Amino acid sequence: MTKNIAVIRGDGIGPEIVAEALKVLDKVGELFGHTFCYTDVDMGGCAIDKYGDPLPESELQKCLSSDSVLLGAVGGEKWNNVPGDKRPEKGLLRLRAGMGVYSNNRPAKIWKQLSDASPLKKEIVEKGIDFIIVRELIGGIYFGEHKTEGDTATDVLSYSESEIERIGRIGFETARKRNKKLCSVEKSNVLDSSRLWKKVMHRLAEEYTDVDLSDMLVDNCAMQLVKNPAQFDVIVTENMFGDILSDEASMITGSIGMIPSSSLGATSCGLYEPIHGSAPDIAGKNIANPIGTILSAAMMLRYSFDMGEEADAIENAVSAFLDAGLRTADIISEGMTQVGCSECGEFIVKNLKRE
Ligand code: IPM
Ligand code: MG
Numbered sequence: 001m002t003k004n005i006a007v008i009r010g011d012g013i014g015p016e017i018v019a020e021a022l023k024v025l026d027k028v029g030e031l032f033g034h035t036f037c038y039t040d041v042d043m044g045g046c047a048i049d050k051y052g053d054p055l056p057e058s059e060l061q062k063c064l065s066s067d068s069v070l071l072g073a074v075g076g077e078k079w080n081n082v083p084g085d086k087r088p089e090k091g092l093l094r095l096r097a098g099m100g101v102y103s104n105n106r107p108a109k110i111w112k113q114l115s116d117a118s119p120l121k122k123e124i125v126e127k128g129i130d131f132i133i134v135r136e137l138i139g140g141i142y143f144g145e146h147k148t149e150g151d152t153a154t155d156v157l158s159y160s161e162s163e164i165e166r167i168g169r170i171g172f173e174t175a176r177k178r179n180k181k182l183c184s185v186e187k188s189n190v191l192d193s194s195r196l197w198k199k200v201m202h203r204l205a206e207e208y209t210d211v212d213l214s215d216m217l218v219d220n221c222a223m224q225l226v227k228n229p230a231q232f233d234v235i236v237t238e239n240m241f242g243d244i245l246s247d248e249a250s251m252i253t254g255s256i257g258m259i260p261s262s263s264l265g266a267t268s269c270g271l272y273e274p275i276h277g278s279a280p281d282i283a284g285k286n287i288a289n290p291i292g293t294i295l296s297a298a299m300m301l302r303y304s305f306d307m308g309e310e311a312d313a314i315e316n317a318v319s320a321f322l323d324a325g326l327r328t329a330d331i332i333s334e335g336m337t338q339v340g341c342s343e344c345g346e347f348i349v350k351n352l353k354r355e
Pocket of ligand 1: 075089092243275
């Protein structure tokens, strides 16, 4: 198969981690007889520097005409003082909205080799951490009106029933393929949008009678994630709650550097990105962890290109890296050997096998 991938290297550590993911994709292509063609797309701070715009229309169009998009990370201190609608992050939001990728899937799974990297107590980790956060990605407060007038700033949070329903369905479908437990997270004791959220989830539950739906307030969820993460199978939540909870979830699994994500909408063209940021403080030092991006590429193969075996091969090679006692700086622990970003990518490439 031939697939066209739009590649956004972005800012900070973005270019280094994406370079490793592309090496992995090239090797998968060689082993399994696929051709991956890459089109570079400028987005984020680098696009501001080049065009004065974090995502010019021509760059967005390259993504829309691709089979899927692989993204490193965008943003950095350098662009902190540009106006809100011109920030690097605005490019990312425009890309997500332009692609219509409303469903963001963030797995939180503890790799057995990294159980001591979790800051949680051993007895909590031992119960198992393996859940998915399904985050609504193109609605809510991120996309409501933002304005500052005099000494008052306003951000509007609104959701329509249809926006809630389509992400709710993804939550139920995801749970159906797993342990059939769906936890809907909201703040219905305070917010109207959350009361609507809860109502729509319960209406959907009548269709998905095989899935066990529970409700949880977002503040309680933040606590439960550290108290007893084993209780979760699939969490479905709105945009900003999902943003916050997924950072928390990544930390309890050891490192944010390990977590990939997929974002999908109505078509198979998806956006794949690690959930971490551009980490400008460690950029260019060959110490970043490329695994979140490499696993994002694996998700692209699995969910957009229907290449399950190829995705398994990547995940097995990541496991081999950890089994070999090799670690990037973010997951180093006693007795392990620290390697750099490119050594990590190269090891994974060498250990890719077609079973
Ligand atoms: C994420 C990031 C983004 C978000 C930022 C960079 C706009 O934190 O993907 O979680 O808030 O969605
Ligand atoms: Mg975030």
